[in-house]
Amino acid sequence: MIGMLAAHPAQAERRMNTIDPSTPRLHCRPPDRVEDGVCVRTPEITRTRRSLAVAASVFPGVIVRGSGSYLVHEKRAAKRLLIMGGIGAGLIVAGGLPVGFTGGNEYFIEPFVPMIIAGSGLFVASWMSDIWVAAGGARTLPEPRAATPWSVELGTTYLRDAYRERAFLRPAARYVLGRVEVGAVGWFDLLGEANEGMLETRIRIIGPPPTGERVDDNSFLVVRAAGRARSDDEDRVDVLTAEAELIGRLDMHRLDRALRGTFVELSTGIGVERASYPTDESDAESLLLGRAVWGVYLRDRGEATMFYDHRRDHLAGGLAAWRAAGFVGSIGANADVRVGGPWAVRAEVELGNAWVVTAALRYQGGAR
Amino acid sequence: MIAVSRTTLLAVAALVAAGGACTRPSEGRAELELEVGAAQITDASVRVADGLAAVRELADHRLELWANAPVLDVELSVGATAGGEWDIVIRNALPDAVLEVAGATFTRAPDQHPTFARFTVPLGEGLHALRLAPPDALVDEPYRVAAMADIQDAMEEVDEVFAAISAVPDVRFVVSMGDITQRAEVEEYDLFEQQLQALRVPFFTTLGNHELWGPPERYFDRFGRASFQFSFKGTAFTFADSGDAAIDPLVEEWIEGWLADARGQTHVFLTHFPAIDPVGIRYGALRSTRDGHRLLSRLTEGDVDLTLYGHLHTLIEFENAGIPAFISGGGGAEPMKLDGIGRHFLVVELRPTGLGSVTVHRVD
Numbered sequence: 001m002i003g004m005l006a007a008h009p010a011q012a013e014r015r016m017n018t019i020d021p022s023t024p025r026l027h028c029r030p031p032d033r034v035e036d037g038v039c040v041r042t043p044e045i046t047r048t049r050r051s052l053a054v055a056a057s058v059f060p061g062v063i064v065r066g067s068g069s070y071l072v073h074e075k076r077a078a079k080r081l082l083i084m085g086g087i088g089a090g091l092i093v094a095g096g097l098p099v100g101f102t103g104g105n106e107y108f109i110e111p112f113v114p115m116i117i118a119g120s121g122l123f124v125a126s127w128m129s130d131i132w133v134a135a136g137g138a139r140t141l142p143e144p145r146a147a148t149p150w151s152v153e154l155g156t157t158y159l160r161d162a163y164r165e166r167a168f169l170r171p172a173a174r175y176v177l178g179r180v181e182v183g184a185v186g187w188f189d190l191l192g193e194a195n196e197g198m199l200e201t202r203i204r205i206i207g208p209p210p211t212g213e214r215v216d217d218n219s220f221l222v223v224r225a226a227g228r229a230r231s232d233d234e235d236r237v238d239v240l241t242a243e244a245e246l247i248g249r250l251d252m253h254r255l256d257r258a259l260r261g262t263f264v265e266l267s268t269g270i271g272v273e274r275a276s277y278p279t280d281e282s283d284a285e286s287l288l289l290g291r292a293v294w295g296v297y298l299r300d301r302g303e304a305t306m307f308y309d310h311r312r313d314h315l316a317g318g319l320a321a322w323r324a325a326g327f328v329g330s331i332g333a334n335a336d337v338r339v340g341g342p343w344a345v346r347a348e349v350e351l352g353n354a355w356v357v358t359a360a361l362r363y364q365g366g367a368r
Numbered sequence: 369m370i371a372v373s374r375t376t377l378l379a380v381a382a383l384v385a386a387g388g389a390c391t392r393p394s395e396g397r398a399e400l401e402l403e404v405g406a407a408q409i410t411d412a413s414v415r416v417a418d419g420l421a422a423v424r425e426l427a428d429h430r431l432e433l434w435a436n437a438p439v440l441d442v443e444l445s446v447g448a449t450a451g452g453e454w455d456i457v458i459r460n461a462l463p464d465a466v467l468e469v470a471g472a473t474f475t476r477a478p479d480q481h482p483t484f485a486r487f488t489v490p491l492g493e494g495l496h497a498l499r500l501a502p503p504d505a506l507v508d509e510p511y512r513v514a515a516m517a518d519i520q521d522a523m524e525e526v527d528e529v530f531a532a533i534s535a536v537p538d539v540r541f542v543v544s545m546g547d548i549t550q551r552a553e554v555e556e557y558d559l560f561e562q563q564l565q566a567l568r569v570p571f572f573t574t575l576g577n578h579e580l581w582g583p584p585e586r587y588f589d590r591f592g593r594a595s596f597q598f599s600f601k602g603t604a605f606t607f608a609d610s611g612d613a614a615i616d617p618l619v620e621e622w623i624e625g626w627l628a629d630a631r632g633q634t635h636v637f638l639t640h641f642p643a644i645d646p647v648g649i650r651y652g653a654l655r656s657t658r659d660g661h662r663l664l665s666r667l668t669e670g671d672v673d674l675t676l677y678g679h680l681h682t683l684i685e686f687e688n689a690g691i692p693a694f695i696s697g698g699g700g701a702e703p704m705k706l707d708g709i710g711r712h713f714l715v716v717e718l719r720p721t722g723l724g725s726v727t728v729h730r731v732d
Contacts, residue, residue, distance in 0.1 A: 102706055105682075107706070162614060232658070236669070275661050278668075278669055281668050288648070312653075313658065317657065318651070320655065326641060326652065327652075
């Protein structure tokens with residue numbers, strides 16, 4: 001994905017430019033689409049056929065990617081989803097074999113575990129996208145918007161795990177200057193038992209400038225660096241973390257126009273952590289960061305995603321995955337929706353070692 | 369639209385309810401441990417102090433235990449019709465352990481495997497306090513134990529590891545950090561007990577994630593608790609069940625009590641999953657780093673002298689929260705490649721004043 005974005009950065013930048021408002025917008029409702037200024041009609045899909053396509057996208061689509069797309073006459077999308085799923089499966093195997101064969105030898109974690117995460121992300125994203133196409137998701141008129149130049153957010157995060165049941169006040173803010181974005185997030189336990197803060201910087205390598213306007217392509221590639229500090233009276237530990245991450249998003253219409261409205265996001269990174277205990281002892285540890293996201297744009301109002309997060313040091317921790325306990329991170333879903341003017345709401349549920357539920361209200365400023 | 373919203377809300381509510389239940393997947397398992405070491409029949413009942421043995425059989429004039437500690441205190445209540453000579457069998461006992469009942473010492477039946485202790489004890493009606501212990505149990509002095517983990521699918525050859533341990537002089541017993549089986553099948557447990565014939569000292573263990581491939585009762589009924597503590601000759605051993613890459617709050621509560629009880633003693637803490645993987649990016653540890661830190665803060669405040677882990681089939685010596693630590697998964701399970709380790713076990717020297725040496729013994 002990064003390769004696709006990086007191969008033609010100038011072209012990518014042009015394609016991601018905001019839509020010129022002076023250009024008359026062609027009335028061409030999906031699944032019909034505009035090609036060279038002409039509205040290309042696609043065959044009518046009967047309700048029965050669409051139902052069959054959705055069923056086929058689930059099974060055998062779980063194994064044979066593109067089954068649903070094929071049945072709604074999106075043969076090119078079907079083929080490309082099949083290839084995408086194959087690449088995902090290939091990465092899982094290519095990453096999994098060295099890790100499995102060596103029994104988790106430390107010298108085989110990087111780059112092979114990130115390969116497994118990326119492969120799993122592509123594998124799942126190709127499946128979800130097939131279901132999206134089969135269900136006629138493009139009819140929802142997805143039109144992404146670039147991020148706004150700045151925002152402030154106030155929310156709450158509820159945490160429940162075996163040891164903790166906490167409600168955090170969660171303020172956040174971000175500001176973009178050119179290609180550089182700075183942000184801060186805090187988690188303040190309402191009972192005062194634990195507090196956590198994070199400062200982060202993102203540098204946009206590829207992607208639309210933060211105008212808050214509709215964009216044709218919201219794909220991006222950013223480098224992120226962050227520092228966290230956490231103090232937990234109940235756990236009796238203080239933790240400092242530094243981390244760096246490469247995050248890439250690809251709007252899937254780059255693969256095929258029928259996939260418009262969906263995107264896949266992958267990230268990988270590393271971190272270091274210092275945990276200090278009440279006996280003045282401390283440990284230094286390393287972290288592997290990895291995230292795979294599949295999402296859809298909700299018209300021009302925001303986006304909804306589902307994700308896998310490989311890190312174990314965050315609130316959610318790793319899933320109690322029965323026989324795979326200890327080897328997997330957390331899963332979750334997120335919706336970020338503009339509700340009116342500059343106001344947006346965000347809701348997120350994440351399940352790992354803990355249930356983590358976040359709800360927030362955001363003011364997005366500076367949009368053109 | 370409204371119908372969809374209701375459906376969605378119901379789905380979310382169901383998900384949250386299910387999630388509430390699954391934040392403590394090992395709660396029921398921890399509660400099951402409280403039943404270990406007790407049994408009752410019509411005219412007799414038995415209770416092993418702190419659940420340090422599994423009651424394998426309580427029948428007419430017969431009691432069979434599997435010891436999970438070098439010293440056992442047993443209360444046996446004998447009813448009016450159950451008085452007479454009792455056949456008491458204690459498996460997995462120290463070779464020099466004897467049985468004391470009301471000030472009388474009973475020696476074991478001869479010509480048996482060193483860890484098999486059979487006693488014939490006359491017991492009248494009433495409550496009897498039985499104590500299985502070696503003569504030097506209360507003498508605080510240095511001694512050595514072996515430590516190992518992760519046998520799994522190498523059960524057929526684990527007798528070689530046991531024979532190698534038996535060849536080390538003065539090892540009093542083996543402590544294990546779990547994963548003795550691959551799939552927790554009854555046949556595997558049977559074979560494990562057969563293979564223990566190659567070991568001339570008892571084998572005290574907690575469970576690992578592979579023991580959870582079967583119902584936990586299968587493990588508890590045979591080998592006793594997975595979370596327990598015993599003290600022997602000035603050293604405390606605390607075992608904790610981390611079989612699903614977490615420690616249940618009930619087990620943490622026990623650990624906090626045991627840490628307090630072991631103050632002033634040399635203290636070894638054993639569990640299957642490392643609290644934190646020293647190779648952090650591998651995440652071969654408890655599934656929440658925060659829970660790992662939480663455990664370590666308690667262990668370091670409790671003055672634990674040594675932490676022993678398994679799960680990773682290699683050998684790593686490191687420190688966590690200032691406590692010396694070993695990951696030793698050399699029981700024969702598919703070994704980590706390219707680390708030059710292979711099958712091994714540790715021999716740990718324990719002194720009443722603290723940790724002595726820890727040496728690595730390679731089997732191959």
